Amino acid sequence: MTKKLLAEFIGTFWLVLGGCGxxxxxxxxADVGIGWLGVSLAFGLxxxxxxxxxxxxxxxxxxxxxxxxxxxxxxHDAKELVPYWVAQVVGAVAAAVVLYVIAMGQADATGVGGxxxxxxxxxxxxxxxxxxxxxxxxxxxxVFLIIILGATSSGAPAGFAPIAIGLGLxxxxxxxxxxxxxxxxxxxxxxxxxxxxxxxxxxxxxxWVAPLxxxxxxxxxxxxxxxxxx
Numbered sequence: 001m002t003k004k005l006l007a008e009f010i011g012t013f014w015l016v017l018g019g020c021g022x023x024x025x026x027x028x029x030a031d032v033g034i035g036w037l038g039v040s041l042a043f044g045l046x047x048x049x050x051x052x053x054x055x056x057x058x059x060x061x062x063x064x065x066x067x068x069x070x071x072x073x074x075x076h077d078a079k080e081l082v083p084y085w086v087a088q089v090v091g092a093v094a095a096a097v098v099l100y101v102i103a104m105g106q107a108d109a110t111g112v113g114g115x116x117x118x119x120x121x122x123x124x125x126x127x128x129x130x131x132x133x134x135x136x137x138x139x140x141x142x143v144f145l146i147i148i149l150g151a152t153s154s155g156a157p158a159g160f161a162p163i164a165i166g167l168g169l170x171x172x173x174x175x176x177x178x179x180x181x182x183x184x185x186x187x188x189x190x191x192x193x194x195x196x197x198x199x200x201x202x203x204x205x206x207x208w209v210a211p212l213x214x215x216x217x218x219x220x221x222x223x224x225x226x227x228x229x230x
Contacts, residue, residue, distance in 0.1 A: 004080070005087040007043025011050040012091030015062050016191050019043035020116035021099050023181075040173035043182070055162060062210075063185040069145035069215035073222055075152070075230070085187075092191030100195045117192045117200035117205035118183040118207045126178040130206065133180045137210030138217065139170045141184040145218025146225075155228045183207040184214070199210055 006190035022042035026034045034042075051060040061067045067084045070076035096115075103112050103133060114123070120133035128136075150156060151164040169184075176182045183189045193200035 001080070001083065004058040005052035007088040008061060008084055009091035009094075009216060011054055011058070011060060011062040012088040012187050013095045015043070015046040015185070016092045016095035016188050017099060018046035020188065020192050021094070021102075021200070023116035024099060024103055024112070036177045037174070038124045040177065043173050044166040044168075044170030047169050048162045051135050051162035051165060058084075060162070062088060062091075062187075063211075064187055065141050065185060065211035065215035069148070069219040072146070072216055072219035073149050074190075075149065078082045088187040089190055092187040093194060096139065096191035096195055099192075100182075111197055112195055113194045113197055114181075114200070115196035117120060117183065117196035118189045118205065119198070119203050120180060121199075121203075123199050124179060124183055126181045134206055134210050136179045137183055137207065138177050140176050140182070140212040141211040141214025142218035142221065143199060144168060144172060144184055145215050146222050149219065149222040149226075153226065153230050155227055162170055163166055180207070184211050186211055 012190060019039065019042050023039045027036070027039050047060075047062065050062060051083055054060060059070065061070065061076075061084060065086045067076060067088070071078045071081055100112060100115070103115070117123070120128060120130045124133060147168040148161075148165055151161040151168075156164075172181045172184060177182075186208040189204060193204045193207075
């Protein structure tokens with residue numbers, strides 16, 4: 001169990017540092033910024049690289065919603081749900097601390113602004129409503145769980161799951177960054193919300209509730225779809 005939790009800590013740490021770090025440090029740089037496309041790729045690459053690296057140790061969840069979905073889908077032991085959540089949130093917060101220190105090291109830094117946090121209304125990148133944000137996060141997380149469960153099922157080609165999952169997360173970000181800045185991961189949202197300016201902490205509830213609901217929905221849909229029983 002200790003190795004599993006350490007793997008989840010490291011994987012979630014990398015997801016937040018790589019994904020949110022690309023948004024905070026590289027997305028808006030004049031002339032050379034990577035933009036939303038680059039951030040989307042960064043999130044997908046963090047999951048893909050860590051799924052290949054430590055997925056064989058812990059399952060490579062790096063996300064409380066994924067762990068819940070896998071428990072509901074019969075792929076993971078329910079007794080490990082809370083310990084996994086703790087490791088994931090701690091990993092996300094640790095990454096946010098590192099990212100905050102780096103961001104504040106800029107010569108003219110006066111604050112971190114939104115700090116890649118998730119939000120709706122005025123905190124949405126394009127001003128989308130709470131309802132739009134809620135629906136987006138539920139649907140995107142549900143599809144993410146279907147991708148994960150399908151790519152790791154016994155009927156799927158062996159060894160390719162991290163690629164499908166990483167590209168799936170990239171596509172999810174390409175769709176939903178304008179709406180909520182894309183969460184589909186309560187740990188990712190929690191880590192950066194602790195340091196962000198604005199309403200990130202007040203709106204954090206949505207980025208726990210919606211991904212957890214979406215994960216449950218995705219797991220139920222996959223169980224209805226599955227022809228292999230897993």
